[in-house]
Amino acid sequence: MRVIWNGTLAIGRLGVPVGLAVAQKRADVHFRTLHAPCGTPVSQRQRCPACDQDVEPGETVRGWEAAPGQFVLVPDYELDQLAPDTDRTIRVEHVVPEQKVPVVFRDRTYWLTPAPDRVNRRPYWLLAQALHEEEAAAIARFTLWGRENLGLVRPDPSSVGLALDTLYLADDVREPVETRELAREHHDVDQGDLRLARRLVRAMRARAFQPHTQLTSGWRENVQQLLEAKIHGRHWAPADRPAPVAPVVDLERALRESLQDANARRRPAAHRG
Secondary structure: OOOEEEEEEEEEEEEEEEEEOOOOOOOOOOOEEEEOOOOEOOOOOOOOOOOEEEEOOOOOOOOEEEOOOOEEEOOOHHHOOOOOOOOOOOEEEEEEEHHHHHHHHHHEEEEEEEEEHHHHHHHHHHHHHHHHHOOOEEEEEEOOEEEEEEEEEEEEOOOEEEEEEOOOHHHOOOOOHHHHHHHHHHHHHHHHHHHHHHHHHHHHOOOOOOHHHHOOHHHHHHHHHOOOOOHOOOOOOOOOOOOOOOOOOOOOHHHHHHHHHHHHHHHHHHHHO
C-alpha cells in the first residue's frame, strides 16, 4: 500500500501522525483513439475557432461564463491568493454518529495509516478504538492536491484502523424531492405482498459479504477475454445475456415466482455444504 501523503490528524489538542493511501483504483480497460487507416494514435489539440489557429499552453486563461458568451477572466495569480492552507493537517471539526452521515455525501475512500514507529502509533490506535466504541466518526477539513476537502474519519472494521471518506458539500448533493413527495404511498403497501417480499429478501440473503466473488464485472471480464483472444488470433464470442425482466403486472405472482427461484438456487448450495 503506497502512502501518497503524510501529515497530522488533529482532534482537539491531540495530534495523530497519519499517512494517506488510496483505497480504490479502477481497473477498467482503457482504449486509445486511433486513425483507422493507419492505426496511429490521434493527438488532441486545443484550437480557437474564432482565430482559426492552434492555441499554445501559455496563451490560455481561466474564465467563468457569467452569461451566454460573456466570460469573467480569472488569472492564475488571483486564484493563488485564495488557495487553502497546505500545512498537512486533517483538522477535526465535529464528531457525529457515523450512521447519521448519508452514503450520498461520501465520495472517495482513503486509508489512514499509522506512523512507522511504535510510540507515535499509540494515539492512532487509541483514537480508532474510541471512535469504534462510540460508533462515531469525525468530520474534518484538510488540503489535498491544492484543494480544500471535507472528510469523514471513521473506524474501518475490515482493517481495524481508520479510513477517511472525502465528502461532497451540501450544495453538491441533490435532494430527492420527488421521492419524498411520493413517500406517503408506502402506507398503501399490501401486508400479504410485504410478507412475500420479506421472505424473498431473506431467501436471497448471502451468509457474508464477499467482495472478491460478489463485486465483479461481467463486462470487464468479457473485454479482457476479447482482447486476449485478439492477441492470439482466436475468435471469441460472449455468452448469452440474461433475458430482460418485464414490468410487473401481477405483483403477488412475481413475488411468489421470484421466491421459488431463490429457494431453488439455495437448495443446491445447501446440499453442497
